[in-house]
Amino acid sequence: MKLCLIGYGNVGYGFVQVLWRHGPWLRERFGFAPQIVAVHDVRRGTVLAPEGLDLEALSRAWLENRDLGELGRGGKGLTAFTVIEESGADVVVELTPTDLRTGEPAAGHIRFALAAKKHVVTTNKGPVALYGKELLALAEENGVCFRFEGTVMAGTPLFSLAEFGLAAPVRRVRGILNGTTNFILTQMEAGKTYEEALREAQRLGYAETDPTADVEGLDALAKIVILANMVLGGDLRPNDVPCQGITGLSAPEVHRAPKEGYRWKLVAEAVRTEEGVWAKVGPERLPLSDPLAQVGGVLNALTLELDPLGAITVVGPGAGPEVTGHAVLADLLAIHRKQR
Numbered sequence: 001m002k003l004c005l006i007g008y009g010n011v012g013y014g015f016v017q018v019l020w021r022h023g024p025w026l027r028e029r030f031g032f033a034p035q036i037v038a039v040h041d042v043r044r045g046t047v048l049a050p051e052g053l054d055l056e057a058l059s060r061a062w063l064e065n066r067d068l069g070e071l072g073r074g075g076k077g078l079t080a081f082t083v084i085e086e087s088g089a090d091v092v093v094e095l096t097p098t099d100l101r102t103g104e105p106a107a108g109h110i111r112f113a114l115a116a117k118k119h120v121v122t123t124n125k126g127p128v129a130l131y132g133k134e135l136l137a138l139a140e141e142n143g144v145c146f147r148f149e150g151t152v153m154a155g156t157p158l159f160s161l162a163e164f165g166l167a168a169p170v171r172r173v174r175g176i177l178n179g180t181t182n183f184i185l186t187q188m189e190a191g192k193t194y195e196e197a198l199r200e201a202q203r204l205g206y207a208e209t210d211p212t213a214d215v216e217g218l219d220a221l222a223k224i225v226i227l228a229n230m231v232l233g234g235d236l237r238p239n240d241v242p243c244q245g246i247t248g249l250s251a252p253e254v255h256r257a258p259k260e261g262y263r264w265k266l267v268a269e270a271v272r273t274e275e276g277v278w279a280k281v282g283p284e285r286l287p288l289s290d291p292l293a294q295v296g297g298v299l300n301a302l303t304l305e306l307d308p309l310g311a312i313t314v315v316g317p318g319a320g321p322e323v324t325g326h327a328v329l330a331d332l333l334a335i336h337r338k339q340r
């Protein structure tokens with residue numbers, strides 16, 4: 001399997017580390033030995049190497065912030081489209097930054113790659129939340145796979161669980177899908193004000209300098225739309241989903257709730273009904289008996305409900321370069337298994 005990486009930032013680097021570490025095991029266990037034959041990044045440059053790149057050299061170039069062109073045939077001014085075309089890759093791994101309004105530049109890269117009959121793996125929520133079903137249809141039309149495990153709960157498997165592990169339709173999902181807000185709420189519960197908790201999240205690198213997407217619930221919104229459409233079979237757009245963040249919560253109320261047998265959480269939920277699929281995002285005061293109430297700090301969790309299992313809750317890390325890189329590798333392995 002030949003890979004072309006578009007976007008070589010934190011997740012790209014994390015993916016290379018996981019592939020490097022687990023490469024021997026993947027080869028031995030599954031006969032799976034992917035090669036990276038091209039990397040294109042607007043910041044770090046471009047390299048095309050049909051013989052496959054050395055993962056150590058690729059890692060070093062990232063750490064030392066060197067131009068990727070030094071590793072093989074490079075070139076300034078090459079576009080992602082040219083690189084996808086010229087790379088000879090079977091799979092395009094799309095890891096550019098998320099834009100939840102337009103899905104670009106990833107949506108364009110993904111459409112182009114699928115139309116060229118290349119499998120696509122992405123961790124970018126934008127194109128999946130906005131155009132997920134269209135992209136799946138395009139993949140099907142071209143006889144290739146489109147996979148996106150890392151878009152929700154990073155490396156913690158959800159889509160592959162739903163695809164391979166369940167034999168009945170999921171009727172509801174409810175989850176804590178944003179680690180930053182869960183960390184802030186956990187800190188507020190311990191007695192901090194919202195501002196103090198946010199500053200702590202920023203100091204630890206959990207929250208961006210502009211935390212709007214997290215604290216206003218927009219990140220969780222994109223993820224619940226992806227789950228609603230791709231797992232529950234809905235047809236929602238982000239604008240269809242009511243969304244409230246955590247900025248309106250009172251710190252004393254969050255602090256007091258556990259003494260009363262509750263915990264405040266930012267809950268994202270999607271439900272399939274006779275009339276169709278609906279979803280919402282907002283803070284909820286959950287009883288401590290709810291498994292989601294037991295999930296603290298930056299952890300994420302999702303409860304899936306289906307007949308006859310009742311409820312299954314998956315808890316795990318929802319972000320981090322290597323954790324998300326693991327999702328990319330799991331998707332690639334799924335494509336490899338499908339081809340055999």
Ligand SMILES: NC(=O)c1ccc[n+]([C@@H]2O[C@H](COP(=O)([O-])OP(=O)(O)OC[C@H]3O[C@@H](n4cnc5c(N)ncnc54)[C@H](OP(=O)(O)O)[C@@H]3O)[C@@H](O)[C@H]2O)c1
Pocket residue numbers: 006007008009010011012040041042043044080095096097098105123124125150151154318319320321324
């Ligand atoms: N980090 C996580 O824990 C995590 C978890 C789940 C999902 N994700 C998603 O995974 C994706 C990658 O995340 P990340 O943390 O690796 O982001 P990142 O560190 O910002 O890396 C993205 C890289 O892509 C480059 N880039 C921007 N536009 C490009 C283009 N048109 N063509 C080629 N390269 C381009 C960026 O360069 P510039 O910096 O110069 O723009 C940057 O080097 C994002 O969509 C993110 O939302 C991340």
